[in-house]
Amino acid sequence: MDRSGRTSTVAPRAVGGDRVVGVDVGGTGIRTALARLDVQGRPRVVAQVQRPVPTRTGPRGIDAAALLETLLPALDVLLRRGGARSVEALAVGATGMASLGEDLAERLPGPLAERIGARHLVLAADAVAAYAGALGARPGVVVAAGTGMIALGTDMTTGWRRADGWGHLLGD
Template identity: 55%
Template sequence: MRSSSASDGLVVGVDSGGSGLRIALARTAAGAEAGAENGGAGGAGRVLETVASGEPVRTGPGGIDADHLLSQVLPAVEAMAGRATGAGQGGEDGRIVAVAVGAAGMATLGERLRAELPGALERAWGVRRLALAADAVTAYAGALGQRPGAVVAGGTGLIALGTDLSGWRRADGWGHLLGDCGSGAWIGRAGLEAAMRAYDGRRGGSAALLARAEERFGPVAGLPAALYPRTDRPAVLASFAPEVAGCAADGDPVATGILERAAGHIAEAAAAVCPAGPAVSGEVALTGGLFRMGEPLLGPLRAELGVLLPEARVVAAAGDPLSGAVTIAAALAQDTLRLPADPHLLRLAR
C-alpha cells in the first residue's frame, strides 16, 4: 500500500485509551461522495470498518510503547484494507493516505510515539500524513468537528479543551490526586468520604452512601487497606460515582450536594477554556461516560453553565474520540485541517 497526496484513498483513525485500543478504516470525503448512494456522509470520511482490542497499549519508563501500539495497529489495518479493497470499497487501489492516532497520555508520555511512528508508518504503508493527538483533542474533534468552542471530556478523569482555531486552551486533566475535579473518581471519592463520615458519626456523613458502600465493598473499615495499594485507584473510586447519583436521585442531601459541587467544578473547567469573541460560536459539548449519570448531575451542571457561560450553547457531542481521529485523518488527507497544531496536543507529520 502506498500513499500519495490524493484525497480519494483510505484513512486510519486510532483511539488508544486505558481500556484498550480501537481502530477505524474510513474512506476520505472524496471517496465518500463517490459512494453516497451507499450512505456515505462526506466531510469527515465514511467509516468502513472498526476493530477493537481490549489490551491497552503498554506504558513504560520511556512513555507509551510505540512497538506495542504498532503490533496491534499494523495487522489490523492491513486486514481491514484488504477486506475493503476486496469488497470494492477501498477506492482505486486501497491506498492509505493519512493516519491520526489519539492516545491517552500523548501530551506527557508520547515522546516515543512522536519519534517512532512517522518512520514506521511510512515504511509500512508509504503514508507520510500523520497526526499524533492527545485523546482530549480527538474527543474535541469527535464532539465538535473543526468548529471553535469547548469540550469537556469526563469519565474516570476530567479535562476541558477549547479553541478559537488559533491555539488550544486546556483546564484540568491533572489526575485524581491533583485535579480531575468533578470527574467520576472525584465524585466516587467524595461519596466514600461521606460514607466514612457516617461510619464515624461525624458531620457531613450519609447513611445512604454508607449502606451502598458496604453493599459494594464490604465493611468500610477495611476499605483503606483494600484501596490504597491498588494501581487502579481512580477506576475503583469512579465505580462508586453511579451510587452517588443513585442516592441523589433518591433525595439524599449529601449525595445531592456532592453532585452540585461536581457540576460547579465541571462548569469552571468549561469556562476556563471556552473561547470568547464575536467570531466564536460559544458552543460547549460534553462527552464521555460521566455524563451518562443523567439528571442528578446534568441538572445542576446546566444551572452552573448558565451562570458562568450565559452566552454559550450546550450541544450534544456529535461523535466519540475514534470518530474524532477519523475526522482529523480525513482533513489531513485533503489539506482541510483547521484545528491548530501544537507540539504536545496535536503534532503533524507530512
Template identity: 50%
Template sequence: MTPDGTHGDQVRAPAHGPGPSVVLAVDSGGSGLRVALGAHGVAGDAVVPVHREDAAPPARLGGPLTSEEPVRTGPRGISSRHLLDQLLPMARRLMAEAGAERLGAVAVGAAGLATLGDELRDELPAALERELGVRRLALAADAVTAYTGALGARPGVVIAAGTGMIATGTDLTSWRRADGWGHLLGDCGGGAWIGRAGLEAALRAFDGRAGGSAPLLARAEAVFGPPPELPGLLYPRTDRAAVLASFAPEVAGLCADDPVSSRILRTAARHMAEAAAAVCPADGEPRLALTGGVFTMGAALLGPLTRELAERLPHARHVPAAGDPLDGALRIAADLADGRLALPADERMLCVVTEKPYRETHDTNSP
C-alpha cells in the same frame, strides 16, 4: 515527513488529487485500541460524504476492530512497539477487506500523549511510513480526538469524563486543557474520582466517622467483600483506576435515597464545571459538549452539572456530542488527507507530520 505548523498555527496539509481517500483512525485508551477506516472524496460518479464544519463525523468504511490490551508504557512513555504490534494486523485486515492499497492519512489518538508521548512522536511516523506507506500522520492526545469527535473544528469546550476527566477548549488558535492529571493527582469528577469518594464514605461509615454512608457501605461490601480487605484488593493493582470507576454506578444508583451519594455527584458536577470554565473561550458563543461513559449516570449527575455550567458559562451554547474519540480521529485523518485540517497545532496535543521523507527532515526539537 516533517512536522507542519507551530504552536497556535493552523495545520494545513497538501491536498490529494481527485479520487477517494481511504483514511485510518486509531483510538488508544485504557481498554485497548479501536481502529476504523473511513472514505472521503469523489470517485467517478460516486460521491462519498465530504466532511464540513457542520457535518456529522465521516462515515466509517470498515471497523472498528478492537484489541483488549491497553498499550504499555516504558521508560520513554507510551510504547510505540506495543502499539504497532496491535495496530498493524488490524490496519492490514481493514485495508484488505476494503480493497485499499494505500492510506490518504492516519490519525492516532492516544491517552497520555501529552505527557507520555515522546517515544510515539519519535518513532511512530517512520514506522508507519515503512510498514504502511503512510505519508500523512496526525498524533493527537485523546482529549483532542474527544473534542473533535464531539464538536469538530469549532470554538468551544468539551468535558470528557470516563474513568478520568479532562476539559479541553480551543478558540482554534491554541488548545487549553484543565485536569486530566490521572486518578492519583486529579481527574476530579471522573468515574474513578466518584468511585473513590463513594468508597471513602463507605469506610467512614465502617469506622463510625462523620460523613459516612451506611448504604454505600452495604454496596461496597456486596461488591468488594469485607472493608478491611479493600486496601489489599486495590493498592497492588495496576488497573485500580478502572476498579475505582466500577463503583461509580453504585454511587449514582443510591442518589435518590442517600444524601451522601447525592452530595458526591453534586461535587463531581462542580469539579467538571470548574474545569470547563478554566478552558472555555471567553468571547463569542462557544459550543459546549459532554462525552464519555460517566454521563450515562443520568439526571443524578446531569442535573447538577447543567446548573453549575449555566452559572459559570452562561455564554456557552450546549450541543450534543456528534461522535466519540474514534470519530474524532476519523475527522482529523479525513481533513488531513483533504488538506483542510484547521485545528491548532501543538507539539504535545496535536502533532502533524506530512509528505517529505521523515528520516531526512524530522527534527524532534521542532515545535
C-alpha cells in the same frame, strides 16, 4: 482535461486518496476505522477493528513498541476488510500523548507510514482528537471520559485550557 475536453478544477487523488484511517488509543484498548470519502469529502466508515489490549507505559511514557505490536496487525486486518492497500491519511489520537507521548512521537511515524502507505500522518492527544472531531475549528469545550478523563477547551482567541488528563500519574 477530462474525456470531454474540459479542464478539471479538482486535482486527481493519489492511489488510496479516497480512504482515511482513524485510530483511538485508549487506556484499555485500540479502536480503528477505515473510511472512504465521498465526492464532498465526507467520510463513510467501511471497516472497523478493535483490540482490547491495555496501553503499557515505560520510562518514556506510553510504550511505543508494545503499541506497534498491537496496532500494526490491527491495521493490516482493517485494510484487508476495507479492501484498501494504502490510505491518504492516518490520524492517531492517543491517551497520554501530551504528557506521556515522547516515545510515541519518535517511534510511531516511520512504521505507520511504511505499513499503511499514508501520505499524511497526524499524532495527537486523545483530547485534541475528540475536540477536532466534535467541534472542528469552533470555540468550545470537550470532556473525554474513558479509562481516564480530561477536559479541553478554547475560545479560539486567548488560548487553550485543560483540566485533569494526568491518568495514572495523579489518579484520574
